[in-house]
Amino acid sequence: MKDLLTTPLFWLALTLVMFEGADQISRRSGRHPLCHPVLLATPVLIGLLLLTRTSYATYWSGTQALSFLLGPAVVGLAVPVWAQRDLIRRLALPIGLALMAGAVTAMVSAVGVLALFGAPHEILASIAPRATTTPVAMAVAQQLGGVPALAAVIVLIAGVIGAMTATPLFNAMKMTDYRARGLAVGVSAHGFGAARAFQVDSTAGAFASLGMALNAVATATLLSVLALLL
Numbered sequence: 736m737k738d739l740l741t742t743p744l745f746w747l748a749l750t751l752v753m754f755e756g757a758d759q760i761s762r763r764s765g766r767h768p769l770c771h772p773v774l775l776a777t778p779v780l781i782g783l784l785l786l787t788r789t790s791y792a793t794y795w796s797g798t799q800a801l802s803f804l805l806g807p808a809v810v811g812l813a814v815p816v817w818a819q820r821d822l823i824r825r826l827a828l829p830i831g832l833a834l835m836a837g838a839v840t841a842m843v844s845a846v847g848v849l850a851l852f853g854a855p856h857e858i859l860a861s862i863a864p865r866a867t868t869t870p871v872a873m874a875v876a877q878q879l880g881g882v883p884a885l886a887a888v889i890v891l892i893a894g895v896i897g898a899m900t901a902t903p904l905f906n907a908m909k910m911t912d913y914r915a916r917g918l919a920v921g922v923s924a925h926g927f928g929a930a931r932a933f934q935v936d937s938t939a940g941a942f943a944s945l946g947m948a949l950n951a952v953a954t955a956t957l958l959s960v961l962a963l964l965l
Contacts, residue, residue: 746789746797753780766934768899773891773927805926809868812929812944819941822914830918834946837922838953841866861885863958865893867951868925875958890925897924898931913939921946 757775764770784794816823823830845862860881864872869890876886901920910916913936920928921943929947933940 742797744797746794747800749783750776750780750798750801766902766931768903771895771899771927771931773895774899809926812947815933815937815941816945816948819938819945823942823945826914830945830949833915833918834922834949834953837919837946838866838950838957841923841950842954842958857881858885862889864954865889866923866925867954868947871951871955875955879958879962894924894927898927901928901931902935914942917942917944918946921948922950925950 753776754772757770757772757779760775761767761770761772783789784791842863845865846859849859849862857880860879861876861883863879863881864875864886867875867890869887872886872890873883877883897920901916901924905916905919917929917932917936917939920932920939924931925947929940929943932943
């Protein structure tokens with residue numbers, strides 16, 4: 736059994752099975768916000784790692800292929816964006832204004848709240864890029880003097896919460912424009928938000944992908960300039 740637990744393919748297969756099972760539950764629930772696949776699968780996997788006393792290094796060695804595939808998956812999101820290029824070109828100004836408003840709000844709100852409670856610099860630097868994708872957040876956090884691993888966890892939590900709450904919130908606000916809905920969830924909840932947006936509407940998914948990509952660039956640029964100034 737011990738040899739099986741240290742086999743790379745074991746944890747890769749288990750991760751895929753757990754996610755597929757969680758996704759089936761999510762589908763049968765009608766994509767209920769509390770049944771997000773990541774929210775369901777992650778605690779179970781953590782519990783199994785603790786129960787079997789498997790180190791994260793062992794788990795990572797078996798599942799790093801999934802992390803590698805995140806790159807092509809993100810690049811693939813450019814396809815629906817390209818399909819909406821004419822509409823995006825016509826809406827360039829409002830998209831740009833909404834992007835800057837969202838990026839600044841995400842940074843200021845997160846850092847401001849923690850600063851009021853006296854959080855140390857490392858924590859503030861780690862949470863500042865929380866609305867970007869994980870690789871960008873880790874790189875920016877390190878540049879600012881934060882903790883890359885903590886930034887990755889914060890991004891994960893922010894993405895899951897955003898994906899869970901976006902649709903109910905938009906419905907409660909009676910927001911029916913899928914372009915606006917998609918852009919908002921992409922800016923605030925990066926890849927998780929984009930995945931959820933595609934489940935709702937293809938146009939929302941395209942604009943969520945756009946928002947995710949542009950926000951990563953905008954946030955990284957703003958925080959890098961801030962780091963140089965400080």
